[in-house]
Amino acid sequence: MNISFIGAGSMAEAMISGIIEKKIVAGNEITVLNRSNGHRITQLQEKYGIKKLTSLSELEKHTDVIILAVKPKDILTALQSIQSYIQQGQLLVSVAAGISLSFIESQLHNDVPIVRAMPNTSAMIGKSATAIAFNQSVSDAHQKMALKLFSAIGLTKVVEENQLDAVTGLSGSGPAYIYYIAEALEQAANEIGLEEQIAKQLVIQTLIGAAEMLKHSGEAPENLRKAVTSPGGTTEAGIKVLEQHSVKEAFIDCVKAATKQSAVLAQTFEQVSSK
Numbered sequence: 651m652n653i654s655f656i657g658a659g660s661m662a663e664a665m666i667s668g669i670i671e672k673k674i675v676a677g678n679e680i681t682v683l684n685r686s687n688g689h690r691i692t693q694l695q696e697k698y699g700i701k702k703l704t705s706l707s708e709l710e711k712h713t714d715v716i717i718l719a720v721k722p723k724d725i726l727t728a729l730q731s732i733q734s735y736i737q738q739g740q741l742l743v744s745v746a747a748g749i750s751l752s753f754i755e756s757q758l759h760n761d762v763p764i765v766r767a768m769p770n771t772s773a774m775i776g777k778s779a780t781a782i783a784f785n786q787s788v789s790d791a792h793q794k795m796a797l798k799l800f801s802a803i804g805l806t807k808v809v810e811e812n813q814l815d816a817v818t819g820l821s822g823s824g825p826a827y828i829y830y831i832a833e834a835l836e837q838a839a840n841e842i843g844l845e846e847q848i849a850k851q852l853v854i855q856t857l858i859g860a861a862e863m864l865k866h867s868g869e870a871p872e873n874l875r876k877a878v879t880s881p882g883g884t885t886e887a888g889i890k891v892l893e894q895h896s897v898k899e900a901f902i903d904c905v906k907a908a909t910k911q912s913a914v915l916a917q918t919f920e921q922v923s924s925k
C-alpha cells in the first residue's frame with residue numbers, strides 16, 4: 651500500500667510515525683508534499699525514510715491513499731491542486747477540523763471515497779482518541795484500511811458525520827481541558843509550598859493513575875471518586891469547593907461551547923469558500 655500526505659505538519663508526522671511503527675507500511679511507501687518548506691521534508695526523510703512527492707502527477711500512479719493534513723484554511727487550495735489527479739479506487743482521507751464530506755465532494759470531479767477524521771494531539775505518542783466518518787462511496791475494504799491507519803495513532807471509533815462536531819468538542823479539544831487541570835494543580839502545588847519538580851511529577855502521575863484506573867477498573871468515574879472520598883476527610887473538603895464553584899457544570903458548558911464552535915467554524919468556512 652502506498653500513502654501520500656498533502657501537508658507535512660504535526661498531524662502528518664504523528665500519522666507517519668504511528669503507521670511506520672505499527673508496520674502498516676514501510677517509510678519508502680509513504681510520499682509527502684508540503685507547501686513551502688523543503689527543510690521539513692528533508693527532516694521527515696531523515697527521521698522516517700519517507701519519500702518526497704516530487705510532482706502531484708505522481709498521485710495518479712503510485713498512491714492508494716491520499717491523506718489531506720493541511721489546515722482548514724488551506725484545504726480548498728489543496729483540493730483544487732489534487733482534484734485532477736485522483737484516480738478510481740484511491741481513498742481520500744481528511745483530518746481537517748470542521749471540513750465536511752459534502753464540501754470535499756463538491757470540490758472533486760468524480761465520486762471519490764472519502765474518510766473524514768477527528769484525531770487529537772495525543773496522536774504524537776500513539777494515544778489519540780479519533781473518530782472517523784465515511785461518505786457513501788467508501789467500500790468495506792476502504793473502511794478496514796482507514797481503521798487500520800487511524801488505529802496506528804490510537805483508539806478509533808466510527809461515527810456518523812453529524813457526530814463529529816460533538817467529537818471535536820469532547821476529544822478533539824479534550825487534551826486541552828486536561829492540560830488546564832494540570833496547570834491548575836501545578837499552580838495550587840506552588841501556592842501550598844511544594845517543590846516545583848516534585849509537584850510536576852506528582853501531578854502527571856496522578857493524572858496517569860486516574861486515567862489507567864478509569865480504563866482498567868471497569869468502575870464508573872463517580873464510583874472511583876467516591877472510593878477516594880472518606881466521610882469528613884480531605885477529598886470531601888476539596889470536592890465541596892469544586893461544587894461551590896460549579897466546576898462540573900463549567901466542564902459540561904465547556905464541551906457544549908466547543909461543540910457549538912465546531913459547527914459555527916464549519917459553516918463560516920464553507921460560506922467563505924463557496925463565494
Ligand SMILES: NC(=O)C1=CN([C@@H]2O[C@H](COP(=O)(O)OP(=O)(O)OC[C@H]3O[C@@H](n4cnc5c(N)ncnc54)[C@H](OP(=O)(O)O)[C@@H]3O)[C@@H](O)[C@H]2O)C=CC1
Nearest residue numbers: 657658659660661684685686687720721722724746747771
Ligand atoms: N494538531 C492537532 O492536534 C490536530 C489537527 N487536526 C487537523 O489536522 C490538520 C493539520 O493540522 P497540523 O498538522 O496541526 O497543521 P500544521 O500547520 O502543522 O501543518 C499543515 C501543513 O500543511 C502544509 N500545507 C498547507 N497548504 C498546503 C498545500 N496546498 N499543499 C501541500 N501542503 C500544504 C503546510 O506547509 P507549510 O508549512 O509550508 O505552510 C504544513 O506543513 C488541520 O486541518 C487540523 O484541523 C485535527 C485534530 C487535531
Ligand SMILES: O=C(O)[C@@H]1CCC=N1
Nearest residue numbers: 747770818822823824
Ligand atoms: O481548537 C481547534 O479548533 C482544533 C480542533 C480540535 C483541536 N484543535
